[in-house]
Amino acid sequence: MLSALYTDKENAFRDEVRRFAETVVAPEADSIEESAEYPRGLLKRVGEAGYMGALLPPAYGGTGKGMVAETIIAEEISAVCPMLDVTRGVTSVYFAPPVNKFGNDEQRRKYVPPIIAGDKIGAIGITEPDVGSDTAGMKTLATRDGDGYVINGEKRFITNGSVSDYILLFAVTDASVKPRKGMSAFIFETDTPGFSVVKDYDLMGMRGLKVSHLKFEDARIPASALLGEENKGFTILMDELDTERTSLAAGAVGYSRTAFELAVKHSTEREQFGRPIRMFEGVSFKIADMAVRIDAARLLTLEAARMIEKGLPASRQGAAAKLFATTAAQEIASDAVQILGGIGYMKESKTEQIYRDARLMTIGGGTAEIMQFLIQREIYKERGY
Ligand SMILES: Cc1cc2nc3c(=O)[nH]c(=O)nc-3n(C[C@H](O)[C@H](O)[C@H](O)COP(=O)(O)OP(=O)(O)OC[C@H]3O[C@@H](n4cnc5c(N)ncnc54)[C@H](O)[C@@H]3O)c2cc1C
Structure with missing residues (x-):
């Protein structure tokens, strides 16, 4: 199945990333979950392995492998540690690529290489x-x-906020027009006086992730912090979201896959009424549905990724991939808990963690309802309405 969807090169790359995820990330995943400590050292190892530069050019330390490779990385890392992939995605997919695409040479040289290496951490403030x-x-x-500019305001729910060195910050530069025409993007350095972290939130899942409430009080930044043109920030925001959603969809495929594998294994090992529970259709038909949803989610994600790689407009495809993959992930995680029965609800079982982790992703990166809104809008637009 996988070999038919992907090229030989892509399949070989998946094998490589999977080996990394299993040998480097997996041994640390449980302690991150237990301690909820931010895994800065592990993120650095992800950078050293080259998995933060798929969307960035070799000139700045990236691999330039492209969006399909990015979805492979997201799926494989999420399969063993969902939170690690979220923090990786925020810094290397949402922060650095817009800087590379819309920034000038000086901005690229300064901000992109340390992000790819995992030496500095980026965030996005919307x-x-x-x-x-x-x-x-x-x-x-x-x-x-x-x-320069003086920043005043608050941003909340900012992933990597309190651990970030740089924030791709969106702010209003012309309040006399509608914000989409008067919004600009800035590269904000978090050691700027006037910047403060109000708090880190205590999350339902994704333990270890830092999601913060941030405050900007008369924070003065130089004019050179402006990314692209003044008042053109909305274009940067819209451009970034297609890649973000496609990467998030790939992550959802990853942790869905883990929940699914745990359910398959348990259903062959656990016996009730004198036989393995997989012999009951109430269990095995769930397994079938889980597998189909994972395959469908991966196909939608791959379509969006290939469109992005070809430079085609992919708003509908990115939104569809995210909507389907993240909704399916919640159903799959819930079914996995169900198939494991009581032990599936216990902290000692990974299904319990995935159930909580998966709950985030129909909210973060744009809610499921907003994805539905975007999809229907594109459908009518494509037909000239
Ligand atoms: C853990 C976490 C990490 C996050 N990380 C970041 C980050 O790094 N950077 C960042 O900028 N943001 C981040 N966010 C914010 C996230 O993008 C927002 O939470 C999300 O866009 C929804 O906004 P809201 O929470 O204000 O909900 P609201 O917009 O208030 O929505 C509440 C409910 O109303 C529904 N709704 C709203 N409008 C419509 C509509 N037009 N049609 C139908 N239903 C509608 C929504 O779907 C939702 O169900 C993060 C959020 C979380 C939970």
Whole structure:
């Protein structure tokens, strides 16, 4: 199945990443879950292995392997440690590629290589206390002042926020027009005076991930922090989201796969009524449905990834992949808990963790309802309505 979908080179790359995930990441996954400590050292090893540069050019230390390779990395790392892949994705997929695409040479040289190496950590700051799905309603202000900007506002739910060195920060530069026409993107360095971490949230799942509430009070940044043109930030935001969603979808395929494998194994080993529980259709038909959903999620993700790689508009495909893969992941995680029975609900079983981890992804990166909104909008647009 996999070999038919992917080229030989892609399959070989998957084998390589899987070996890394199993030998380097897996041994640390349980202690991250237990301690909820941010795995900075492990992220650095991901960088050293070259898995933070698939979307970035060799000139800055990337591998330039492209979006399909990125989805392979996301799937394989998520399969053993979902939170590690989220922090990896935020720094190397959401932060660095927009800097590479919209930045000038100086910005690329300064910010991209340390992110790829895992020496510095990036974040993306869109969401605010009053602004979630409606990103165009943003309130954080960047006021022009002499040769720089002064930032005032708050961002919340920012992944990597408290551990980040740089934030791809979206703020309003022209409040007299609609935010989508008056929003700009900045590379904000977190050692800037006026920046503070209000708190890190205590999360339902994805233990170890730092998701923060951030405050900007008269934080002064130089004009050179502007990414792209002033008031053109909304274009950068929209461009970034297709890749983000496709990578998140691939991650969901990864942890779905782990929950599925645990359920398959348990259903052959556990006996009730004198036979393995897989002999009951109430169990084995669930296994069939789980497998089909994983295959379908991977196909949608691969389609979006190939479109992005070809430079084709992929908003519908990225949204569809994320909607399907993340919804399916929650159903699959729930079915896995069910198939394991009581032990599936216990902390000692990985299904319990995946069930909680998976719950995030129909919210973060745009909710399932917003994905449905985007998909229907593209459908009508494609037909000229
Ligand atoms: C763990 C975590 C990490 C995150 N990381 C980041 C990050 O790194 N950077 C960042 O900027 N943001 C981040 N977010 C924020 C995330 O993108 C938002 O939570 C998400 O976009 C939803 O916004 P909201 O929470 O304000 O919900 P709201 O927008 O208030 O939505 C509440 C409910 O209303 C529904 N709804 C809203 N509008 C519509 C509509 N038009 N049609 C139908 N239903 C609608 C939503 O689907 C949802 O069910 C993160 C969130 C979490 C939970």
